Amino acid sequence: MISWRKHYKRGLIAIGLLLSTSASIYAQGDAKNGEKLFKANCTACHALDKQLVGPALGGIVDKVKSEQNLDTDWLHKWIKDNKALRASGDKYANEIFEKFNKTEMTAFPNLTDQEIDDILEYTTNPPAPEPAADAAANGADTNSITSIEAQKRESMNSKIILISLMSIGGLLLWLLFKLRQLVKLQQTDELVGLNATRATSFGDIYNKYQNVGKGILVLLGIFAAYGLWNSLMWIGVYKGYKPEQPIYFSHKIHAGENKIDCQLCHSSAKYGKVSEIPSMNVCMNCHRNIAEYNGKYMEPGKDKAFYDGEIQKIYAATGWDPASQQYTGKTQPVEWTRIHNMPDFVYFNHAQHVVAGETAIINSYNKKNPDAKIDVVCKACHGQVDTMNVVQMANDFTMGWCIECHRTTEVDMNNGYNKEYFKNLHEKLKKQYGSGAKITVDAIGGLECGKCHY
Structure with a gap:
């Protein structure tokens, strides 16, 4: 009897130790700190609930333990230097490497x-969302409902006002009709005779x-012409032209919030005549790893x-399968609507302005617009693109607009x-305008017809 109790007691202790050891796998890290580290280091390739470039990491500790009988020490080695782990001949490490291309x-x-x-604890027990976020969401819903109700009340008030105005208008017309009848009843023979001499038609x-009529007609003709x-x-x-595009692209998010350089996407603007519409492959350079929007x-x-x-429209256009992280080969053309399009008889070279004229254009624009200075030469013509959700044509792009720019933009002689x-030409210009004179673009041929027209 004593022996049975002793073994029973030892069994309970062993089970307790096993459970505590198992639990320690999940309780040795700080999930909140792990969440910060995960977002800073891992989200480019991983998510908790789906495969991106790498596998989904939700419950990875338990998965590695149950499927491969490997503990967190193996995960530590993999995270710190997976290449060395593969080089050591580790079977599972090499299997993962082969599986993910x-x-x-x-x-x-x-x-x-x-x-x-901490990161592993986050993948095992991710912390619940902050209550404040839920409260904010509920607040947003409440605000939305309140806004809808306010719109309904405003619509009802407008209808009441319109009906009231129509009623008042009808009453005034009725009164006018009655007054006219009274005036006719009170007219004397003298008034009748006077009315007969008055003009009653055009x-x-x-x-x-x-x-006077002929003079008015002449003026109307001049105004019409x-x-x-x-x-x-x-x-x-x-x-102001801003068409709707087949895939919504916010320049404010990309160029404004994320500070992406214009020429990263419009690469030919610097060294080419035309700043082309980027291909979808350019989009995929980033969105291959960015499958969802997590911006503020x-x-x-x-x-x-x-x-x-x-973002899913980008994947459909390029034939990208985010689940397998491979291209399917089934692509769909994207029919972008062009916004800026020079006439065929106009020659405009982006490289000439972006490279040779960059400093001169920026300085000239900032002098003329001290309250809206620019830091990128593109903005001089295309406006503050980094603040636009939908890109629009920011300027007239007329011949007069271009000429005015050439007449006021000082040439950067140190370029x-x-x-x-x-x-x-510099020596000639110094003699013609004086060594200290400001030389604008028109002085170096900026107004010659052949510069811009074939």
Whole structure:
């Protein structure tokens, strides 16, 4: 009896030790700190609930333990230097490398053991969302409902006001009709005779004041001709034009919030005549690893689900399967609507402005617009693109607009391109305008017809 109790007691102790050892796998890290470290180091390639470049990491500790009988020490080695672990001949490490298209995971030798434990704890027991976030969401819903109710009340008030105005208008017309009847009843014979001599038609008025009428007709003809001429002059001017695109692309998020350089996407603007529309492969350079929107900025009326849906359109266009992390070969053309399009008879070279004229254009623009200075030459023509959710044509792009720029933009004589290309011209300009004179673009041929027209 004593022996049975002794073995029973030992069994309970062993089970307790086993459970405590198992539990320690999940309780040795700080999940909140692990969440910060995970977002800073891992989210480019991993998510908890789905495969990206690498596998889903939710419950990875338990998975490695149950499927491969490996503990957290193996995970520490893999995270710190997976290449060395594969080189040592580790079977599971090499299996993972082969499975994910031999994509080598970034090594993190700088992470301490405790920090790795924090990350693993986060993958096992991710902390619940902060109540404040839920409260904010509920507040947003409440605000949305309140806004809808306010709109309904405003609509009802507008209808009441409209009906009231129509009623008042009807009453005034009725009163006018009654007053007219009273006036007719009280007219004397003298008034009747006087009315007979008055003009009662447009023809009578014209015959009486025909000289004035002819003058008015001439003025109307002049105004009509001016209006026609003015409308013809604005054909092809589309300032403010901002068409809806097949895939929603916010320049405010990309160029504004994330500070992406314009020329990263529009690479030919610097060395080419045309700044082309980037191919979808350029989008995939980033969005191969960014499958959902987690930014703080939200355009009014749009939410995370909207942005995530637009990213899925990129995947559909390029034939990218985020689950397998491979291209399917089934692509769909994207019919972008072009916004800036110079006429065929106009020659415009982006490289000439972006390279040779960059400093001169930026300095000239900032002098003329001290309250809206620019830091990128692109903004001088295309406006503050980094603040636009939907890109629009920011300027007129007329011939007069270009000429005005050439007349007021001072040439950067210290520019290496100008110094070499206009080497002999510089001496001539110094003699013509004086050594200290400001030389603008028109002085170096900026107003010659052949510069811009074939």
